[in-house]
Amino acid sequence: MNVKITGTGCYIPTQVTTNSSFSKFEFLNTDGSPINYSNEVIIEKFKAITGIENRRYVKDNYTTSDIAFFAAEKAIEDAKTDKETIDYIIVAHNFGDIKHGTTQSDAVPSIASRVKQSLKIKNPRCVAYDVLFGCPGWIEGVVQAQAFIKAGMAKKCLVIGAETLSRVIDIHDRDSMIYSDGAGATILEATPNNTGILSHLSATYAYNEADYLFFGKSYNQTADSTKYIKMYGRKIYEFAVTHVPQAMKDCLDQSNTAIEDVKKIFIHQANEKMDEAILKRFYRLYNKSIPEGIMPMNIHELGNSSVATIPTLFDSVKKGMIENQEVNTGDIVMFASVGAGMNINAITYKI
Incomplete structure (x- = not known):
C-alpha cells in the first residue's frame, strides 16, 4: 500500500507588492548604521540573487488560519471527498495567526483546529494539530500523514502549509523583501497502486x-x-x-x-x-x-x-x-x- 495525493488546492493572495514598493524603505545594517548603497542598487542586487520581482501579501482582514481554510476547501473539492471522512488535519506554519496591526502571535487554539472549525467538520475523531518545522513543514506534514495511513490509524488526511510572513518582517532589513504570504493544501489517501510516495x-x-x-x-x-x-x-x-x-x-x-x-x-x-x-x-x-x-x-x-x-x-x-x-x-x-x-x-x- 502506498499513500497518494488525491486533491490539491491553494490560496494566492491578491495584493501584489512589487520590488519598487521598497524604494522608500530605510534599510540598515545589523548594527543600525546606514547601508552605503542606494535602495535602487539594493533592490537590483536583490532581484539578481533571488529572482523575486513581486510577492503577494494577504488583505488586512485575513490571517494564516483564514488562508489555510481557503486552500483546504479547494483541496477537498478537488479530491471530490466528504470532509467528514477526514481523519487528520495537519497544518504547517511558523508564526500562527498575527492580525494586521498587531505584533503578537496567536496559536491557541491551533491553526489546524481553527481550520477544522471553519470547514464546519463535526466529526470529533478528525484530529487537528500543527507542525512547526520551518519551511519544510508541509513536506513533514505529508510524511506524518503517510505514517498514520500506513499504520492503519487513518484513511484520509488533509495537510496544509500556510503562512503570512508579511506580518513578521522588519522594514529596516533588506531580507524583508524575500518574504510573502500564501497557502497550499493536499488530501492524502491510501492507494493500492504503485503510485504516490x-x-x-x-x-x-x-x-x-x-x-x-x-x-x-x-x-x-x-x-x-x-x-x-x-x-x-x-x-x-x-x-x-x-x-x-x-x-x-x-x-x-x-x-x-x-x-x-x-x-x-x-x-x-x-x-x-x-x-x-x-x-x-x-x-x-x-x-x-x-x-x-x-x-x-x-x-x-x-x-x-x-x-x-x-x-x-x-x-x-x-x-x-x-x-x-x-x-x-x-x-x-x-x-x-x-x-x-x-x-x-x-x-x-x-x-
Missing part, C-alpha cells in the same frame, strides 16, 4: 545550525522590543547547497528510481540562485546534466511564502497554471525543502 527522508541539523533563522530585534536601534524574522543568509545558502543535494540523492536512491526517470523537481522557493545551485549539485552527484525545464518556479511573482511554496507550486503546475510546465499520470517527481531548525526533507513521488 515512493520514499522520503527527513533530517535536523541543530548542533551548530539551529539559529541560522531566528526571531530578533529590528535593525533600527531606536525601535521597540518587537521581534521579527531574521536570518544569516550566507550560512543558510552554504548549508543548503552542501546538504540538500545529498539528502535528495539518498531519498531518490531509496526509491530505486533512476535519475533519468525524474520528470520534475519541486524545491522550496526560497532563492532562485540557491535553488539552481542545489539542482546543479544534485545532478553532479550522478554525473548528469540538468534536463531543461525540470525545476518549475514561481518565486519571481510570488516570493518566499515558506511552508506554502511547494504545495502552491505543485497545485499550480498540476492544474496547468504555469506556462510550459505540466505533470502527467505516471510521472516521477521530487519534493525537497530546507529551512529553520535547520531542517531538510525530501520525497520521491509518482503521480
Whole structure:
C-alpha cells in the first residue's frame, strides 16, 4: 500500500507588492548604521540573487488560519471527498495567526483546529494539530500523514502549509523583501497502486545550525522590543547547497528510481540562485546534466511564502497554471525543502 495525493488546492493572495514598493524603505545594517548603497542598487542586487520581482501579501482582514481554510476547501473539492471522512488535519506554519496591526502571535487554539472549525467538520475523531518545522513543514506534514495511513490509524488526511510572513518582517532589513504570504493544501489517501510516495527522508541539523533563522530585534536601534524574522543568509545558502543535494540523492536512491526517470523537481522557493545551485549539485552527484525545464518556479511573482511554496507550486503546475510546465499520470517527481531548525526533507513521488 502506498499513500497518494488525491486533491490539491491553494490560496494566492491578491495584493501584489512589487520590488519598487521598497524604494522608500530605510534599510540598515545589523548594527543600525546606514547601508552605503542606494535602495535602487539594493533592490537590483536583490532581484539578481533571488529572482523575486513581486510577492503577494494577504488583505488586512485575513490571517494564516483564514488562508489555510481557503486552500483546504479547494483541496477537498478537488479530491471530490466528504470532509467528514477526514481523519487528520495537519497544518504547517511558523508564526500562527498575527492580525494586521498587531505584533503578537496567536496559536491557541491551533491553526489546524481553527481550520477544522471553519470547514464546519463535526466529526470529533478528525484530529487537528500543527507542525512547526520551518519551511519544510508541509513536506513533514505529508510524511506524518503517510505514517498514520500506513499504520492503519487513518484513511484520509488533509495537510496544509500556510503562512503570512508579511506580518513578521522588519522594514529596516533588506531580507524583508524575500518574504510573502500564501497557502497550499493536499488530501492524502491510501492507494493500492504503485503510485504516490515512493520514499522520503527527513533530517535536523541543530548542533551548530539551529539559529541560522531566528526571531530578533529590528535593525533600527531606536525601535521597540518587537521581534521579527531574521536570518544569516550566507550560512543558510552554504548549508543548503552542501546538504540538500545529498539528502535528495539518498531519498531518490531509496526509491530505486533512476535519475533519468525524474520528470520534475519541486524545491522550496526560497532563492532562485540557491535553488539552481542545489539542482546543479544534485545532478553532479550522478554525473548528469540538468534536463531543461525540470525545476518549475514561481518565486519571481510570488516570493518566499515558506511552508506554502511547494504545495502552491505543485497545485499550480498540476492544474496547468504555469506556462510550459505540466505533470502527467505516471510521472516521477521530487519534493525537497530546507529551512529553520535547520531542517531538510525530501520525497520521491509518482503521480
